Amino acid sequence: MKVIIPDYLKNIIARFIDQGFDIYLVGGSLRDIILGCEVQDFDLATNALPDTVSGLFSKTVNVGKNYGTIIVVSQGHNIEVTTLRKESGYTDARHPETVIFCNDIFEDLSRRDFTMNAIAYDFKTGRIIDPFNGQEAIREHVITCVGNPKERLKEDTLRIFRAARFSAQLGFSIERTTLAALQELSPHVQLPAAERIKTELIKLCKGTNFKQGLNYLYEWGLFSRLIAADLSSFPERITNIPETFDLCQRIACFFSTLPRQEIDETLEKLRFTRKEIKTIKGLINNNFDYNLSALTVKSLDITGQEIKDLGFDGPIIGKIQQFLLAEIKSKKIENQKDILLAIIRKSYLE
Missing domain, CATH: 1.10.246 (Serum Albumin; Chain A, Domain 1)
Known part of the structure; x- marks a missing residue:
């Protein structure tokens, strides 16, 4: 497979290789290349330690040094570079208690969420590293957990929302054992922070297959944990959201079946801003029409x-x-x- 990379990234890769370090393309960027999609953000992984990464480049930003992540700024672009690592002890259902930096790309890939995201491209050798058959999952358009699905999802419960989001963005189905784990765990696991749920919900609603993603969240019982009102009308409402609606219209249409007070409480709980809530409620009150919503x-x-x-x-x-x-x-x-x-x-x- 030929990986075409922009010039601003070539300089970063060359720097690592010249200094004797391994450097890999990983995560969603590689998945999107395999799918033939345009890549928005390139994610790199290396065996260089975070302090070393910072020292290799003139302009860097420490966004998560404890987890090995440094942003390298090149020609106006922010490139996330993460040191290869192993993790253990996810006591808060989100962050690992122990992070150990390592030299093994296989160890690093084994901690990732889904097989389609657990692939690496080695810039030194030009070969694909795919220990969990992620390329096959991409070809078959299926979302499969790396390793034991229950263990992987309980480590970081945001992965439950990510599964629904990826199904909406990519149109992928969910592998049988992974789906069973999602159905079993969703009603009772510790939920991630509201801000992160909101981020995933927004990405989901932007997806071409957003109805599929919303239905997953409803069927798994996640909406009933976030919203106190009767949700029996949700499936019909999801079905009737026009495909032509933009993000705000989709969200407004989805929440419009709730009592007015519940709309406010739910959007505030999910950390929508006052401006966002005003826009959404304006659309709900005006038949999802921006022109009518703006009338005074x-x-x-x-x-x-x-x-x-x-x-x-x-x-x-x-x-x-x-x-x-x-x-x-x-x-x-x-x-x-x-x-x-x-x-x-x-x-x-x-």
Whole structure:
């Protein structure tokens, strides 16, 4: 397999090799190359220790030195470089208690989540290292855990959400024993941090097969752990989300079946920002239409003075404006001055 890499990455790879270190392309970047997809971010792995990586380049950022991760900045691009490592003791269902740096790419690949992500390309030799048959999983479009699925998922429960997300992004099915473990563990394992769940949910909803991913989360019982309301209408709602909807519209449509108070509580629990919540609720209240959501009294094609000229005064003018706005948003009338004047006369003067 030929791996084409950009110039800004070639310089980094050459530096490692010139200094006698091993350097590999790993993770999602290699998976996407095998799939023939455009690679957004290149992830590298090396047997050089984090301090050594920092010393090899003029501009680096320490984003996770304890876990071996250093960002190397090259020609305006951020490249994540991680030292090969072994892990053990995932007591918080997310982070390993023990991290041991090593020289063995096989050890490093064995700690990864799914076989499609446990492949490495050795830049020194030009060969693929694939101890868990990840290339076969990619060819067959199937998500399979590395090693024992229950153990792998319990180590880091975010992997449960990642499985659903990958199915949405890639359109892959889930291998039988991995699926059984997901179904068994989801109702009772310790959930990851809300911020991380939100990140995975957003990535899932961006996927071409987002309905498949959402259905997995519902069927595995994860939504019932995040949302207190009755969820019996969720499957139908998921089915009816238009494929043409963008990310915010998809999220708004999905949550629209919840009681209004539950919408706020759920979005806040998942760490959506106030601005994001306002946008989502605006879409829910306006039939998922951005144009209607953006309408305010100031958008009306008739001014308060023009309403006053019809003989109205005081608070009734504001009430008329809100009435017109509601009629426009419900798509009963058009926002045109002659139509608005006719509605006012019919509703308030006849």
